Amino acid sequence: RCCVILLGAFTGPLSKIPGPMIGKFTSWPWIIQCVKGNQMNIGPRLFKKYGDIVRVGPADIIFRDKATIQKILIDDDFRKSRDYESAREDPNVTSLITETDKVKYKQKRRLLSPGFSITYLNGLEPLMHECLQAFTKVLDARCKDEGGCATVDMNRVLGNLTSDVMSAASFGGSFNLVESDDNTQKNIFTSYLKRVALDAQFPFIKYLPGVPLASSLISGLVEDIVSKRRKEIEEGIMKKDILQIFIDTNNADPVSFTDKHIRAEMILFMIAGSDTTSLTATFTLLLLLNNQEKLKELISEIDSTFPSLEDTITFAKTQDLPYLNSVINESMRIMPIVTAGIVRLVPETTILCGFEVPKDTIVSAWINEMQRDSRIWPDPDTFIPERWLGDYKGVSADRKAFLPFSAGSRNCIGQQFALKELRLILATLIRRYELSLVQGQSHELRVHTVPWFKQGFYKVRVKVRT
Numbered sequence: 001r002c003c004v005i006l007l008g009a010f011t012g013p014l015s016k017i018p019g020p021m022i023g024k025f026t027s028w029p030w031i032i033q034c035v036k037g038n039q040m041n042i043g044p045r046l047f048k049k050y051g052d053i054v055r056v057g058p059a060d061i062i063f064r065d066k067a068t069i070q071k072i073l074i075d076d077d078f079r080k081s082r083d084y085e086s087a088r089e090d091p092n093v094t095s096l097i098t099e100t101d102k103v104k105y106k107q108k109r110r111l112l113s114p115g116f117s118i119t120y121l122n123g124l125e126p127l128m129h130e131c132l133q134a135f136t137k138v139l140d141a142r143c144k145d146e147g148g149c150a151t152v153d154m155n156r157v158l159g160n161l162t163s164d165v166m167s168a169a170s171f172g173g174s175f176n177l178v179e180s181d182d183n184t185q186k187n188i189f190t191s192y193l194k195r196v197a198l199d200a201q202f203p204f205i206k207y208l209p210g211v212p213l214a215s216s217l218i219s220g221l222v223e224d225i226v227s228k229r230r231k232e233i234e235e236g237i238m239k240k241d242i243l244q245i246f247i248d249t250n251n252a253d254p255v256s257f258t259d260k261h262i263r264a265e266m267i268l269f270m271i272a273g274s275d276t277t278s279l280t281a282t283f284t285l286l287l288l289l290n291n292q293e294k295l296k297e298l299i300s301e302i303d304s305t306f307p308s309l310e311d312t313i314t315f316a317k318t319q320d321l322p323y324l325n326s327v328i329n330e331s332m333r334i335m336p337i338v339t340a341g342i343v344r345l346v347p348e349t350t351i352l353c354g355f356e357v358p359k360d361t362i363v364s365a366w367i368n369e370m371q372r373d374s375r376i377w378p379d380p381d382t383f384i385p386e387r388w389l390g391d392y393k394g395v396s397a398d399r400k401a402f403l404p405f406s407a408g409s410r411n412c413i414g415q416q417f418a419l420k421e422l423r424l425i426l427a428t429l430i431r432r433y434e435l436s437l438v439q440g441q442s443h444e445l446r447v448h449t450v451p452w453f454k455q456g457f458y459k460v461r462v463k464v465r466t
């Protein structure tokens with residue numbers, strides 16, 4: 001075995017790929033960084049030192065260049081890696097995200113697509129308004145209680161808001177977390193994602209005696225929602241949402257789409273549909289508050305579109321706000337949710353970035369590094385929404401080098417849902433409140449599937465505008 005490792009390290013096709021010496025022999029240091037949530041900090045340092053392609057393990061390569069990322073995700077559409085399979089609790093129960101078989105995946109995606117059609121999404125607008133009204137009511141009350149100006153943990157309240165939106169839109173009723181100000185659920189999601197990151201690397205953990213499954217944290221909640229819905233169906237109350245699609249599929253084919261499948265899909269949608277959007281909104285506020293000129297520009301656009309505090313902020317009007325859309329794009333360029341590579345498996349020996357890469361090598365597309373590549377983006381680390389409005393320093397924004405929702409057949413199914421929600425949230429917050437920076441906060445992040453603030457919060461001062 002030692003001979004095989006030595007041969008692979010120095011003579012195999014991957015031996016010419018630059019990277020730390022230890023990566024030739026073992027992936028352990030890289031895996032440990034993943035479990036610690038620290039790959040997002042180590043990856044950029046490796047790219048800086050070794051270039052566009054780095055070998056981080058005997059069969060584990062990371063990439064940041066546009067052409068290779070395009071090939072991996074779009075042109076050749078490599079299948080998902082075994083990490084996704086390991087993240088399944090039951091190897092036989094896949095969800096949309098953990099399905100690695102291309103044919104089965106297509107069937108799943110087709111099943112869900114009615115829940116993401118433009119007509120269906122537009123029908124969600126009143127539900128989103130209701131959740132936002134509850135949100136502004138709570139923020140208004142906090143401002144009043146705290147003498148006009150409240151210090152709010154945006155990470156927490158936005159996490160609760162997007163969970164309420166997700167549950168109202170997909171599972172038939174808001175969790176009302178904004179009103180209860182209960183962050184237990186957000187903490188459970190964070191613990192769940194940490195555990196999934198661990199399971200993906202060490203699949204045996206879930207089989208150890210006495211170790212509960214990751215889903216044990218959430219299954220009670222999910223089962224309550226499903227049994228409530230089944231009761232409603234018995235009473236003749238019919239709803240048309242994602243949960244209904246899951247239940248109908250289960251009723252039609254209870255053998256291949258079991259109760260376990262319903263649970264896996266619901267957990268996926270609960271988490272993928274809430275934390276991602278709330279973090280993107282929080283990061284956008286963070287960037288705006290640290291770039292006051294850009295914030296002023298956005299306030300001016302929003303105020304001229306919605307002159308009165310009482311004006312309803314709508315999907316239609318926010319969709320056409322050029323500066324708001326540029327701010328959201330720039331925020332997702334500079335602080336995307338995917339911070340540590342989208343992982344795929346090489347299906348057959350192929351040339352990537354000029355190197356021969358054999359079948360079954362694990363390849364990670366670091367879209368976050370591509371989105372900060374100075375060869376593509378002038379002043380890549382600076383927040384410049386204007387680059388989306390026209391040329392910046394003679395360079396127009398390269399949309400092919402901007403993939404915050406991933407790309408290809410496995411792109412984010414919730415992209416339009418998220419964008420509609422983000423525009424409403426940001427326009428509502430900016431129109432209604434004067435937002436100011438709480439100085440001295442750490443912006444340090446860690447990542448377990450999605451990023452989280454190491455300090456556990458991100459505070460903003462909030463005052464109702466007159």
Ligand code: HEM
Pocket residue numbers: 096097098268269272273274276277280337338342343404405406409410411412413414415417418
């Ligand atoms: C700003 C918000 C969001 C961002 C940045 C985002 C980003 C992404 C990315 C990068 C992926 C690919 C992950 C991978 O290949 O491992 C993904 C997948 C996914 N997203 Fe989103 N997402 C967002 C919001 C949402 C929302 C609101 C929903 C649901 C309503 C959603 C549902 C999903 C699902 C189900 C998948 C798995 C798709 C698959 O594997 O085919 N996402 N998302």
